[in-house]
Amino acid sequence: MIIDAHCHGGKGDLMTAPWNTDAPLRDYLARADAAGIQRTVIFPAFNSDYARANAELGQIVRRHAPRLIGFAFVHCARDAGRIRGMVADAVQRYGFQGIKIHGADALPNREVCEAAREFQLPILVDVVGKAEVVDMIAPQYPDVPFIIPHLGSFADDWRAHERVVEQLVRYPNVYTDTSGVRRFDYLVAAVRRAGASKVIFGSDGPWLHPGLELHKVRLLGLSKDAERRIMGGNILRLLSRRRQSVVGLRPVAA
Numbered sequence: 001m002i003i004d005a006h007c008h009g010g011k012g013d014l015m016t017a018p019w020n021t022d023a024p025l026r027d028y029l030a031r032a033d034a035a036g037i038q039r040t041v042i043f044p045a046f047n048s049d050y051a052r053a054n055a056e057l058g059q060i061v062r063r064h065a066p067r068l069i070g071f072a073f074v075h076c077a078r079d080a081g082r083i084r085g086m087v088a089d090a091v092q093r094y095g096f097q098g099i100k101i102h103g104a105d106a107l108p109n110r111e112v113c114e115a116a117r118e119f120q121l122p123i124l125v126d127v128v129g130k131a132e133v134v135d136m137i138a139p140q141y142p143d144v145p146f147i148i149p150h151l152g153s154f155a156d157d158w159r160a161h162e163r164v165v166e167q168l169v170r171y172p173n174v175y176t177d178t179s180g181v182r183r184f185d186y187l188v189a190a191v192r193r194a195g196a197s198k199v200i201f202g203s204d205g206p207w208l209h210p211g212l213e214l215h216k217v218r219l220l221g222l223s224k225d226a227e228r229r230i231m232g233g234n235i236l237r238l239l240s241r242r243r244q245s246v247v248g249l250r251p252v253a254a
């Protein structure tokens with residue numbers, strides 16, 4: 001099964017850039033279908049109220065069940081003190097299966113890591129080039145899987161790519177996704193040095209084309225087994241750590 005492990009859905013409320021205005025799914029889903037992508041991990045666009053954004057995403061996930069797999073977006077500073085409750089809602093009411101954090105909001109704190117541990121969820125955290133924080137969080141929470149998207153930087157920061165490749169090798173609980181990585185040889189290096197089990201296909205749809213991003217994985221020229229792991233096996237393994245979560249099940253009703 002091919003799973004896109006990084007996509008956004010729903011409306012943002014800030015309206016200063018595409019990523020905080022709207023993440024429309026109609027074209028994305030048609031493109032993903034055409035590329036043979038059968039499941040998509042999805043989280044809200046940037047928002048000033050993630051509890052509301054997660055609830056809206058819950059509706060979208062339910063409408064498309066079982067096609068989409070929701071991750072809850074939390075802001076580690078603004079939502080401090082209520083993160084556990086937001087994550088509990090996301091899991092129990094909307095059937096979400098992971099947590100998304102963006103370093104442009106705030107970097108991970110203990111509260112979110114404890115919630116991930118309690119609910120056995122992976123955390124997908126965009127470290128916005130600050131790869132050094134991975135050296136803090138990963139050894140503190142060895143039982144929490146951290147997915148560091150874009151090899152540490154959507155902005156082509158090659159120093160962050162270098163460091164995340166090294167972290168993939170060193171920490172068993174650190175993974176990366178392929179979304180938006182343009183400097184192709186860093187993807188080659190990630191697979192060669194850390195192994196195909198540490199790299200996860202993601203597109204950063206709907207703004208990036210899922211078929212184009214998936215083609216990057218094919219261009220790595222890996223064995224069928226390695227390719228299968230990157231295209232879906234790895235994320236599936238992280239999601240199925242939770243007893244009640246099986247890709248293909250409908251989310252629990254509210």
Ligand SMILES: [Zn+2]
Nearest residue numbers: 006007008204
């Ligand atoms: Zn993204």
